Amino acid sequence: MSNRKIVDARGSFCPGPLMELIAAIKAAQIGDELEVLSSDKASANDIPEWIRKVKHEHLGTTEENGVWHVVVKKAK
Amino acid sequence: MKILIVGGGMGGTILANNLARRLSTELRSGKARITMLSASDRHMYQPGLLYLAVGRMTPDELYRDQRSLLEPGIEFHVDPAEEFRLDKNEVRTQGGTVHGYDVMVVATGSRPMPQEIPGLAENSEMFYTEESALKMFRSLQQFQGGRVVIAMGVPHKCPMAPLEIAFMLHDYFRNRGILDKTKIHYTYPIGRVHSLENVAKWAAPEFDRLGISYETFFNVKEVDGTTKIVKSEEGTETNYDMLITIPAHRGMEVIEKNGMGARGWIPTHRNKLNMEGRDNVFVIGDTTNIPISKAGSTAHFEAEALGENIAAMLKMGMPVREYDGKVFCFIETGNDRATYASFNYLNPPEPKAPTRAIHWFKLAYNKLYWASARGLL
Numbered sequence: 204m205s206n207r208k209i210v211d212a213r214g215s216f217c218p219g220p221l222m223e224l225i226a227a228i229k230a231a232q233i234g235d236e237l238e239v240l241s242s243d244k245a246s247a248n249d250i251p252e253w254i255r256k257v258k259h260e261h262l263g264t265t266e267e268n269g270v271w272h273v274v275v276k277k278a279k
Numbered sequence: 280m281k282i283l284i285v286g287g288g289m290g291g292t293i294l295a296n297n298l299a300r301r302l303s304t305e306l307r308s309g310k311a312r313i314t315m316l317s318a319s320d321r322h323m324y325q326p327g328l329l330y331l332a333v334g335r336m337t338p339d340e341l342y343r344d345q346r347s348l349l350e351p352g353i354e355f356h357v358d359p360a361e362e363f364r365l366d367k368n369e370v371r372t373q374g375g376t377v378h379g380y381d382v383m384v385v386a387t388g389s390r391p392m393p394q395e396i397p398g399l400a401e402n403s404e405m406f407y408t409e410e411s412a413l414k415m416f417r418s419l420q421q422f423q424g425g426r427v428v429i430a431m432g433v434p435h436k437c438p439m440a441p442l443e444i445a446f447m448l449h450d451y452f453r454n455r456g457i458l459d460k461t462k463i464h465y466t467y468p469i470g471r472v473h474s475l476e477n478v479a480k481w482a483a484p485e486f487d488r489l490g491i492s493y494e495t496f497f498n499v500k501e502v503d504g505t506t507k508i509v510k511s512e513e514g515t516e517t518n519y520d521m522l523i524t525i526p527a528h529r530g531m532e533v534i535e536k537n538g539m540g541a542r543g544w545i546p547t548h549r550n551k552l553n554m555e556g557r558d559n560v561f562v563i564g565d566t567t568n569i570p571i572s573k574a575g576s577t578a579h580f581e582a583e584a585l586g587e588n589i590a591a592m593l594k595m596g597m598p599v600r601e602y603d604g605k606v607f608c609f610i611e612t613g614n615d616r617a618t619y620a621s622f623n624y625l626n627p628p629e630p631k632a633p634t635r636a637i638h639w640f641k642l643a644y645n646k647l648y649w650a651s652a653r654g655l656l
Binding site: 218219221222225229245249252253256257258 | 433468469470474476496498512513514570
């Protein structure tokens with residue numbers, strides 16, 4: 204079973220949330236899931252775009268009370 | 280009121296002078312006291328380093344004696360802070376002196392950290408210190424053509440530096456007559472060429488027009504100096520003949536050692552500028568964790584807002600204004616032209632077409648800065 208780690212980047216604006224995800228994903232194991240919390244709407248586009256380039260797996264993006272939750276699975 | 284300013288850079292100096300003017304009566308009567316602690320007796324105009332790196336300024340133009348910039352009545356000590364005793368409202372310096380305060384402002388700045396990326400410091404040029412900017416200029420003078428890669432980390436001081444160095448290098452190589460033998464390749468960590476969206480929209484066509492190639496989502500992982508290749512976290516790589524870096528920065532070590540903020544950035548209220556959880560400790564300039572540009576103008580506008588507030592706290596018992604996130608950055612675009620980005624928390628920048636007038640104003644500001652530091656401009 205995979206671990207899911209929360210990367211709480213609320214209050215940080217682009218490129219902060221993406222940079223926090225990159226740092227967290229370096230420290231994660233293949234198969235781990237990371238959930239980025241961002242209050243910056245731009246993260247909903249920027250982070251999935253980065254995930255596609257790097258070829259990790261984008262498990263979904265949801266918005267709840269002004270916070271975007273972007274979930275990624277480390278694929279390599 | 281004992282006001283202690285820790286840091287003698289742009290933010291600390293503008294704040295000290297601003298306060299000294301607002302509180303001149305109180306300073307004379309002994310009702311207020313302003314003390315500044317700094318690591319150096321010299322004050323550097325840091326934006327000048329970009330010009331030094333391409334041979335457009337000389338080192339002596341970057342410095343003034345710090346005491347000569349300060350209003351009379353400000354106590355100045357070249358004795359940096361070592362231990363922050365926030366619960367006791369006091370700071371112990373490296374020299375062992377203990378300074379008590381009623382209000383403290385931390386403005387210790389930031390430092391480039393190329394050593395955090397394997398191979399980066401040894402194999403690249405940068406321009407964030409006098410020594411490195413001079414070394415970069417020497418390397419440029421010896422360069423006879425090839426592939427120049429610009430690679431960076433975030434956060435870094437001066438948000439426009441990556442764009443400006445690209446444009447200024449284009450000028451430099453053209454003026455040396457080696458532009459046709461030189462390829463400039465720009466990389467950036469996020470999915471566009473600048474973190475400010477409107478600046479990116481303006482800059483990308485400029486790069487296209489000048490033949491500067493670029494790759495986005497490029498976060499430097501390591502540099503192999505033997506094969507001259509930069510590898511990215513994203514799995515791509517690019518070769519170089521000269522590598523120029525704008526490295527990721529951290530706040531100062533003393534902030535980290537005192538447990539005041541991860542990576543040296545102190546959690547700070549974005550409008551009130553107080554350290555989170557502390558009513559009498561304020562933070563300005565690069566030292567904050569506020570997600571806005573780490574720029575001299577940020578420190579300048581924060582210092583002006585905070586100066587007004589601290590003076591009002593003494594005179595009226597309460598602050599009078601909030602910092603609105605104001606930042607103003609010139610952008611040198613090469614070919615003797617420049618534009619600017621002016622923005623705050625609510626209003627993004629909208630860069631206009633570059634003009635010669637703005638370029639000349641920037642060159643004038645390189646001299647006028649000393650009036651800014653004195654709190655006159």
